Amino acid sequence: MMHNPNRFPESSADALPRELLDLGKKIAALPEEHFREIEGAYSQVVDSVRRRRRILKLVQEALSQLRLDVKYLMFDLEVTRSERDELQAEIDGQGADDFESGWS
DSSP, X not given: OOXXXXXSOSOOTTOOOHHHHHHHHHHHXXXXXXXXXXXXXXXXXXXXXXXXXXXHHHHHHHHHHHHHHHHHHHHHHHHHXXXXXXXXXXXXXXXXXXXXXXXX
């Protein structure tokens, strides 16, 4: 008995590698007893590939967010340093003025 190769969808949001789809088609074309024997293992592999892709996507999104957060932190650090330097210059300037006014 031939099986419908469409049991192994070719297009989905998380598309499978071409080799895995080809394997699915070949499995679907097997005689019933061999098909039933192999179908479960194939489904587990497909689920594993999809799960790994979802995990990879989550990791990539987390890395992108981390990069953005680091950019914001670096900007904040530069602004803070600049403000510190301006305040230090202002304090140093006031100290010099106080010193000079004490001698006059």
